[in-house]
Amino acid sequence: MKLILEELHSRGHSVTLLRSAKSWYIPRHSSFYTSIDVPMLEDESDKEYYNKMLIKVMECRRYPTFISTFCQQNLITSILGNGHVILARATATIINDPILMKKLRDSEFDLMLTDPALTIGVLLGSYLKLPMVFNVRWINSGEGHLTIAPSPVSYVPVSGSELHDQMDFLERTKNMLHYFHSVYEYHFVINPAYSELFQLHFPPGTDLLSLERAADIWLLRSDFVFEFPRPTVPNLVHIGGFQCKEARPLSAELEAFVQSSGEHGVVVMSLGTFVSALPRESTEAIAAAFAQLPQKVVWRFVGEKPASLGNNTLLLKWLPQSDLLGHPKTRAFVAHGGTNGMYEAIYHGVPVLGLPLLFDQFDNLHRLKLRGAARVAEAKSLNKDNFLEALQDIIESPSYRNNVRRLSQLHRDQPMSPMDTAVFWIEYVIRNKGAAHLQSAGFSLPWYSYFCLDVAAFILAVTGAFVWTLVSVCRILCCGRSKKMKAE
Structure with a gap:
């Protein structure tokens, strides 16, 4: 807002x-x-x-x-x-x-x-x-x-x-x-x-x-x-x-860290409001996986520093998320799947490794996954090996980046x-x-009128009455003719 x-x-x-x-x-x-x-x-x-x-x-x-x-x-x-x-x-x-x-x-x-x-x-x-x-x-x-x-x-x-x-x-x-x-x-x-x-x-x-x-x-x-x-x-x-904007320059310290990644680039991780919500064993697994990457990692993190943290990972209590996603060296975004973060990833064309936690995050990441621009990891079964495998797949498979760049092109192609x-x-x-x-006038209608159930009931009643009348007339005519034949 x-x-x-x-x-x-x-x-x-x-x-x-x-x-x-x-x-x-x-x-x-x-x-x-x-x-x-x-x-x-x-x-x-x-x-x-x-x-x-x-x-x-x-x-x-x-x-x-x-x-x-x-x-x-x-x-x-x-x-x-x-x-x-x-x-x-x-x-x-x-x-x-x-x-x-x-x-x-x-x-x-x-x-x-x-x-x-x-x-x-x-x-x-x-x-x-x-x-x-x-x-x-x-x-x-x-x-x-x-x-x-x-x-x-x-x-x-x-x-x-x-x-x-x-x-x-x-x-x-x-x-x-x-x-x-x-x-x-x-x-x-x-x-x-x-x-x-x-x-x-x-x-x-x-x-x-x-x-x-x-x-x-x-x-x-x-x-x-x-x-x-x-x-x-x-x-x-x-x-x-x-809310999406073109990336602005990073601070001198953060830019120096990003540039130190060389050709491997940078991974950005943020869980938004729930930055400190993951269990301790999950954060240790994530830190251990990050330590195995050739990329540098910028991780928005609050709490006790993970014991398995590698030298390639920078912990920040706050990070300029959109500016990092728009940086040419960013290779992947590890995110919880909030709406704003997903649109920033689409806008800047960055593939996502999703870690959904609550509310609409599961649906959001499911949509991005179906479009070939994301993978989803489950917090309940997270460990170093499966998190590392998913992250390497996101970084090394060109299909994810190609798909999200296609989404970015479509998203930006608007008259306003x-x-x-x-x-x-x-x-x-x-x-x-x-x-x-x-x-819409539909909201002023009662539910039975909105779905035309009253009309359907009326048509069924009229049709039933017509069929009943037709059957009754046929029975009267048939019975009258039968009595006449018996009399003859």
């Missing part, structure tokens, strides 16, 4: 940011926005919770693939209930604060820009009756595209299923079961958490899904270079890779950059005070 806010500020827009006083990443003071602190829920202890959840996911991955994905979904469901109760309570606290609400109303904002994965922005924007633009990838029980656009389960994989768009019968069965699971999550886990809030502060019949679908524009962080082709709608705009596209549609909503004319 920060990059979009910087771009909006550079074009003359005034940005006010609602943030938590305990925010992990968002500072109170900035040169490109003013901030208002609101009650939210971030806490440093939450990071440790995710680390514990990672261990449970690794246990799920020990099951066969058909079962493991459901195990992972159940883990996510287990945290959704409490999480949405907390979000609803935080929203109620904001709405019930008359001083804060007066300040927000008096500001006369033109637009609410929010990521609906956490629902406070959606609820507050709806309550204030502001036009809304979503910067979205995930939403509650699945990927944003599945929420806003028609998504036939026969060929559109449901989030978390780790399937592709050419499914056999068993895979379609699995996909349908994942769909039913997402429906269960929404109706029985997520929406009930907001029932009291909706009763007190919103019109009768309001539910979370209706508020989300009322957003004017969905800026979806995806691109069909990466995603499988599927139906879409006019108010869904693809901005996958919007994803960032310019995002800003255009944000300004479009501001200029036109919304974009209701782009919203």
Whole structure:
């Protein structure tokens, strides 16, 4: 979100940011926005919770693939209930604060820009009756595209299923079961958490899904270079890779280290937010494998230094990921499979060795693997030998680099950059005070009308009545003729 806010500020827009006083990443003071602190829920202890959840996911991955994905979904469901109760309570606290609400109303904002994965922005924007633009990838029980656009389960994989768009019968069965699971999550886990809030502060019949679908524009962080082709709608705009930029020069120290790799080049490794989440034995195996490479390695790492670390590996608490990926000496990217990192790898044409840990990372890496631009290693079975073999394959096999460069060429071949596209549609909503004319009428229909089940029932009833009438007339005529023949 920060990059979009910087771009909006550079074009003359005034940005006010609602943030938590305990925010992990968002500072109170900035040169490109003013901030208002609101009650939210971030806490440093939450990071440790995710680390514990990672261990449970690794246990799920020990099951066969058909079962493991459901195990992972159940883990996510287990945290959704409490999480949405907390979000609803935080929203109620904001709405019930008359001083804060007066300040927000008096500001006369033109637009609410929010990521609906956490629902406070959606609820507050709806309550204030502001036009809304979503910067979205995930939403509650699945990927944003599945929420806003028609998504036939026969060929559109449901989030978390780790399937592709050419499914056999068993895979379609699995996909349908994942769909039913997402429906269960929404109706029985997520929406009930907001029932009291909706009763007190919103019109009768309001539910979370209706508020989300009322957003004017969905800026979806995806691109069909990466995603499988599927139906879409006019108010869904693809901005996958919007954060990608040409590489900038590295610091003198880091550039010297990279140049010291000679013709062998450099491997970059980063696990993003979960940088310290891997078990100790896994980090030792990775360090030992890196030590066997002729390449130099730049590894974003926090924690106790691995005992098996080689002289060719540089540990950094933070690294300029995009600038390293865009460096001509970079040969491979070891990553957890987060959306931003995958698009940066595509943008710069760097093959990926994936180490998925949580959430959408398994699906993201599965998509890149199917396109021949990545290999995937399982954290549950990671050891020095299989990690080294996979890494050497990524570096030495030209097919991976050729495939990812082809993806990079396709991704860059657009009439407008994803960032310019995002800003255009944000300004479009501001200029036109919304974009209701782009919203599908299908969302206002009850489910039985959406699927034309009422029409099907009517046609079946009419057809049945016609057949019954025809049979009855035939029976009457036949019986009358039979009696006449007997009388004669």
